[in-house]
Amino acid sequence: MEVILQARGLCKNFGAVSAAAEVSAAIERDSVVGLIGTNGAGKTTFINMITGYLKPDRGSIEFEGRDITPLAPRDITRLGICRSFQIPQLYGSLSVFDNMMVALGVVLANAGRGGFFSRGHPVVPGFDAPAEEAAQRLLERFGLAEYRDRNAQVLPGGVRKLLDIALAMVSRPRVLLLDEPTSGVSAGEKFGIMQMVLDGVRAEGATVLFVEHDMEVVSRFAQRVLAFYDGRIIADAAPQMALADPEVKRYVVGRHA
Amino acid sequence: MKRVPLVLGAILAVVLVGGPWLPQWAMFIVTIAFARGLVALGLMLLLRAGLVSFGQALYYCLGAYAAGALGRFLGVSDIVVEMLAGGAVAAAVAFVLGFLLARYRGIFFGLLSLALSMILYGLLVKNEALGSTDGFNILPSRLFGLRPGPDWVRYIVMACAAVIAVGAALLVHRFLGTPLGRLAPAIKDNEIRVEYMGASARYAVHVKYVLAAALAGVGGALAATTVGHIDPDMAYWTTSGEFIFIAILGGTGNVVAPFAAALLYGAIHTTAYDLSPNTWQMSLGIALLLLIVFLPQGLFGRFAWK
Numbered sequence: 399m400e401v402i403l404q405a406r407g408l409c410k411n412f413g414a415v416s417a418a419a420e421v422s423a424a425i426e427r428d429s430v431v432g433l434i435g436t437n438g439a440g441k442t443t444f445i446n447m448i449t450g451y452l453k454p455d456r457g458s459i460e461f462e463g464r465d466i467t468p469l470a471p472r473d474i475t476r477l478g479i480c481r482s483f484q485i486p487q488l489y490g491s492l493s494v495f496d497n498m499m500v501a502l503g504v505v506l507a508n509a510g511r512g513g514f515f516s517r518g519h520p521v522v523p524g525f526d527a528p529a530e531e532a533a534q535r536l537l538e539r540f541g542l543a544e545y546r547d548r549n550a551q552v553l554p555g556g557v558r559k560l561l562d563i564a565l566a567m568v569s570r571p572r573v574l575l576l577d578e579p580t581s582g583v584s585a586g587e588k589f590g591i592m593q594m595v596l597d598g599v600r601a602e603g604a605t606v607l608f609v610e611h612d613m614e615v616v617s618r619f620a621q622r623v624l625a626f627y628d629g630r631i632i633a634d635a636a637p638q639m640a641l642a643d644p645e646v647k648r649y650v651v652g653r654h655a
Numbered sequence: 656m657k658r659v660p661l662v663l664g665a666i667l668a669v670v671l672v673g674g675p676w677l678p679q680w681a682m683f684i685v686t687i688a689f690a691r692g693l694v695a696l697g698l699m700l701l702l703r704a705g706l707v708s709f710g711q712a713l714y715y716c717l718g719a720y721a722a723g724a725l726g727r728f729l730g731v732s733d734i735v736v737e738m739l740a741g742g743a744v745a746a747a748v749a750f751v752l753g754f755l756l757a758r759y760r761g762i763f764f765g766l767l768s769l770a771l772s773m774i775l776y777g778l779l780v781k782n783e784a785l786g787s788t789d790g791f792n793i794l795p796s797r798l799f800g801l802r803p804g805p806d807w808v809r810y811i812v813m814a815c816a817a818v819i820a821v822g823a824a825l826l827v828h829r830f831l832g833t834p835l836g837r838l839a840p841a842i843k844d845n846e847i848r849v850e851y852m853g854a855s856a857r858y859a860v861h862v863k864y865v866l867a868a869a870l871a872g873v874g875g876a877l878a879a880t881t882v883g884h885i886d887p888d889m890a891y892w893t894t895s896g897e898f899i900f901i902a903i904l905g906g907t908g909n910v911v912a913p914f915a916a917a918l919l920y921g922a923i924h925t926t927a928y929d930l931s932p933n934t935w936q937m938s939l940g941i942a943l944l945l946l947i948v949f950l951p952q953g954l955f956g957r958f959a960w961k
Contacts, residue, residue: 449851475853487851489844500841503834504854512834569853 399426402605403448403479403573408457410443410629417443418454419629425573425605430596432620432637433609434650439626441609442484445575449481450474461573476508480571484578484609486562490551494542494561497550498533501568508569524570532568539598540564556583556591563595567602574599576608580615588612592619613641613651625650659828662911663821670817674810682809684921686881689816691901691921692914693874696827697867698902699913703831704863705843706760710768711898713775714745714868716890718875720785721745723885726794733797734815738876745872749865757861760846772890779887790886793879816877823870824910830866831910835859871898900943906953916954 403425410418417440425431433441446452448459450471458467466474489497502522506512506529511520519528525535537543540560545553550561559579566574579595580588592615599606610616616623616637623640625633627649633640640646674682694715701708718741725731725740752771759767780788795802796812803811830836838859841849849856879885888894897920905916927938946953 470850472850472853472855475851481851487845487848489841489848491840491844500837501852503837504849504852507834508853514830514833514835565848565852 399429401425402427402462404460405444405448406458406460408444408447408454408459410447410452410454416629418447418457421457421629421631423624423631423634425607427572427605428603429605430600430619430621431605431607432616432623433607433626434611434613434616434623434640434646435626436650439650440629441626442577443629444626445481445577445607445609448474448575449479475569475571478569478572479575480566480569480573481575482559482563482566482577482579484581486558488550488558488561488565491549493547493549494537494553495533495546497561497565498536498568499529501565502529502532505569536564536567539601540567541594556587559583560591560595563599567599567604570602571604574604574606576606578609578611580610580612588615589618617641659909659911660825663824663828666911666914667817667821671814674813674817677810679809682813683881684925685918686809686813686816687878688914688918688921689813689820690874690878690881690917691898692917693820693823693877694871694898695901695905695913695917696824696910697870698898699905699907699910700827700830700839700863700867700870702902703839703843703907704860706860706863707765707899708768708867709765709892709895709899710770710772711867711871712890712892712894713768713772714749714871715875715878715894715898716772716775716779716885716887717745717748718742718872719879719885719889720779720875721872722876722879723791723793724785727791730794732794732880733799734812734877734880735798735819737880738815738819738873741876741879742869742873745875746865746869749868753861753864756864757857769892769895772895773892776887776890779890786886788887790884790888792884793882795883796880812877812881816881819873819877820914823873824914827866827870828910835862839863900939904943904946904954906950906955908953908955912953912955919954 401424405421405423408418408421421444433444435441443452447454450469454467458465461477461479466477489500503512505522506520509523521527522529522532525532537546540563542557542560542564545557553561563576563579580592583591596619620637623633623635623637624631625640625646632649633643633646641651694711698708698711721741721744722737725737756764756767779785785791796808798811798815838849838854842856842859846856875889901916901920902913904920905912923939923942927935931938
């Protein structure tokens with residue numbers, strides 16, 4: 399399988415705390431990778447370094463063979479790596495539809511379309527449709543159509559999560575990083591939401607890395623698991639193998655072997 | 656998208672056709688309302704992105720002095736040339752200062768813009784060549800090289816003001832519909848998300864800042880040629896305060912609001928001054944208080960005309 403994202407020897411310290419110590423991983427195209435570990439193990443730091451929010455003290459990150467370590471988040475986004483957030487980052491004063499329109503506007507602007515002098519409704523790259531139609535299509539794919547005109551501030555938790563992910567999908571990323579997509583979602587809804595997200599994301603053809611604390615969700619949806627502990631990756635294997643690893647059981651899952 | 660152009664067209668028609676029947680003092684008030692409305696229109700652009708500039712008088716004053724300097728040093732007093740020059744000078748200065756200001760948000764943006772306008776005030780007060788605190792008089796207005804008769808000057812200036820203001824409002828209206836214009840409320844709500852969508856919030860703010868300055872510069876030049884005199888008080892912070900008052904009075908719903916608010920402000924100001932010359936600020940203050948309590952979104956805040 400072709401490697402789309404490669405991390406080599408990433409190190410990141412916050413004072414005396416080591417959030418990443420020699421983290422290396424090669425992510426294959428079209429795979430679904432689960433990131434597990436206790437709070438503070440380094441999962442979100444790993445995501446933050448890939449998306450450029452944090453710069454590693456040492457090490458490098460390559461995306462499709464290109465070194466993206468020094469780039470700013472917006473440049474990394476433009477290359478095709480997007481993320482969702484543990485706490486949904488929405489535009490609270492706008493409707494769900496307008497949230498999507500802002501995002502699609504950015505895609506248009508980055509493609510040099512939809513500017514002051516453009517006429518009519520330019521086609522959004524990757525959708526072959528004007529922004530209004532592309533927004534509607536994505537809202538339907540993520541089960542958000544019924545909330546179209548609701549204000550983003552007043553949405554239920556699970557819907558906010560879905561909108562956050564739908565916003566990340568607007569630029570049709572080739573790698574999508576989901577930070578705890580099911581946190582704050584009731585136990586009964588978790589599987590449904592995760593299924594919808596992965597169906598939606600896979601239909602767009604993106605490689606997925608997701609952070610998750612629920613091991614049932616991980617073993618059901620991930621093809622591969624990276625287990626983090628104390629800034630290191632202590633296991634990198636298929637879910638059944640990784641979750642059976644004694645170190646993972648001890649430090650991550652919390653059940654002693 | 657159709658309603659705003661129609662309303663603007665109607666306003667232009669009313670001013671152009673009905674103008675000659677207005678008394679001279681009313682023409683003055685309407686023209687000044689266009690000048691202040693242009694500044695408030697720029698402030699509205701910034702307000703939509705959550706930025707309050709306490710120093711828009713900087714560009715208002717720069718525009719006025721650019722127009723004045725044209726007459727004083729080059730003998731040019733064509734209204735249209737003055738307004739274009741005012742806008743161009745303001746935009747050029749804002750382009751440079753924007754590299755600094757676009758990095759700041761909230762109170763820091765506000766106070767930095769205030770400080771910059773007070774620097775201009777300080778420079779003008781000390782500058783003998785530009786009349787120091789007294790300022791200087793502007794040459795009588797001309798249009799396309801012709802000098803209108805005394806009965807028609809006010810109308811000609813008002814008509815030019817209407818054409819330019821309506822044109823600027825139409826351009827801003829169109830800008831609001833572009834991806835860059837749509838980004839304003841997004842920057843106000845969540846700048847982190849803006850960056851993670853692949854857009855530069857700083858670039859967007861910089862563009863809006865330059866546009867706002869250009870509008871204020873045009874407004875300043877228009878005010879200069881209308882009043883016939885300019886002085887450093889045009890850069891003083893209380894002038895910026897007036898513009899914020901007007902921008903808040905209008906709200907950020909549509910591009911017509913700043914002009915309506917500027918006209919209302921002029922009416923309140925003139926009436927208050929007429930009734931009680933020594934306490935007009937108090938009347939204005941009470942009006943602002945009532946406004947904030949009863950119309951927190953401005954006169955037109957509730958009508959986001961499409």
